[in-house]
Amino acid sequence: MTESLVTTHPPETGSPRPDTARTPGISAPVLEFLRERRPETPCLVIDLDVVAQRFHQVRAALPWAEVYYAVKANPAREVVRLLAELGANFDVASPAEIDLCLAQGARPECVSYSNPIKKLSHIEYAYRRGVRLFAFDSEQDLEHIAAAAPGSSVFCRILVASPTTEGGARTPFGTKFGCAPEMAVDLLHRAARLGLDACGASFHVGSQQLDPTAWDAGIATVARVAEELDQRSVPLRVLNLGGGFPATYLETPPPLAGYGAAIEESVRRHFGDRPLRLLVEPGRAIVADAGVIRSEVVLVARKSADDERRWVYLDIGRYGGLAETENEAIAYRLVTSRDSGPTGPVVIAGPTCDGDDVLYQRRVYRLPLDLRAGDHVDLLGAGAYTASYASVAFNGFAPLTTYCVPADALSPTEAASGTADAHGNGVGDKERRRCTTDVISKTVVGQ
Ligand SMILES: Cc1ncc(COP(=O)(O)O)c(C=O)c1O
Secondary structure, three states: OOEEOOOOOOOOOOOOOOOOOOOOOOOHHHHHHHHHHOOOOOEEEEEHHHHHHHHHHHHHHOOOEEEEEEHHHOOOHHHHHHHHHOOOEEEEOOHHHHHHHHHOOOOHHHEEEOOOOOOHHHHHHHHHOOOOEEEEOOHHHHHHHHHHOOOOEEEEEEOOOOOOOOOOEEEOOOOOOOEOHHHHHHHHHHHHHOOOEEEEEEOOOOEEEOOOOOOHHHHHHHHHHHHHHHHOOOOOOEEEOOOOOOOOOOOOOOOHHHHHHHHHHHHHHHHOOOOOEEEEOOOHHHHHHHEEEEEEEEEEEOOOOOOOOEEEEEOOOOOOOOHHHHHHOOOOEEEEOOOOOOEEEEEEEOOOOOOOOEEEEEEEEEEEOOOOOOOEEEEEOOOOOOHHHOOOOHHHOOOOEEEEEOHHHOOOEOOOOOOOOOOOOOOOOOOOOOOHHHHHOOOOOOO
16 A cells, blocks of 8 residues: 655755754754754654653653653663653663663662563662562563562553554554463462562553553553452552654654543543552653764666656665664654655665564655755654664664764764763763652542
8 A cells, every 4th residue: 555645844944954054853963963963864863852852741741640750762862861861761681681771870669660570680680770660561571570679669561552553553462571461460369479469450552652542541451450469468569651652753743731621531431530640651751852874875777768757766775774664653753855846756765684674564655856965865753763773783783873962962873772881971970860750649530
């Protein structure tokens, strides 16, 4: 099926737009950085002020929730440090992500090990580093947690079918995570008998969820689990609503406030006045809109003389950070320096020798007819699941470099590894705020 889409932003004025012109979707500090530094491409530039804004917007839209930033979305040290300073908690998936968060100022009590697939040795490590909150979705992982992290708080991830409607998740999780609700009841009961604090349950509605009501089914399911557990004297106190909050790509998502209202209404409907701590784990919604990937055109080619659709090969592709173009799930907005001229349909592909390294073929993107090798193509809203997904060196192409602006954080960061190096200038010496767990753990819905 071919989906026809308007792609590049219409030019504001005149002939080929210089990089310095105002560009919708690219912040002034990012434009200035690209103009002054002319970094080697491909690279990702993150505007930390936009990260902060988005964090505050999430908090404003979900004022009753404790925010655990999903580090996997963008593990740049500057991003993690900024969010720690702003009082975020962190959802981590591995020992390396724990180390990263603690090194950037997070306290262990602000960290949730939310990956239900983990080695016993990784649980031991997390516990040694002070982490006391763990997700699980299987008996074996639960036993590992009881053995290696005694007395910790645990929440069970439940498998909830997310809506498959047109307006649903752009990148659904399938059935890899979570267990059936009946099993969650048994496992949480077991957790309590193993000496753990069986505090709650979680579910995830799939990433880039465009339906604000998608949480309702999961909330209803957890409410039923809570009722069953009440009968076994294991009171459920924590509901982890996961991530899924959207960013802006070609499709503009509904406003965040609508998500907050829909979820709050659903929690009240299903849980009534029950005191409940609500957690969310947004990743994409906090960092995606803050990032721009600058790429360069490697080649523009036609497959035959009468082929109307040109192939545009960029110096970034599926393996260089654009993994979310698989099945064309995420459709980035594109901007070129030649957007003022006439456009024509294109297939967009990456630079590697891999036949799957094609970004958009089903969707019809249109790019300027005079686009040529050496021109820049900027991908907007690219701050999430890009640098963290880049391969180490497939075909010898280096992983995606991340830069953070404004200027006091102008240093490339090994975003994927999160390891400290000679760079690492931070975002200032603001006094570190307490994480929201401390601040609002007593906030309950229904009181
Ligand atoms: C357990 C968990 N929480 C939160 C997230 C973040 O999701 P999103 O970026 O859609 O907010 C993910 C994403 O993979 C996840 O696996």
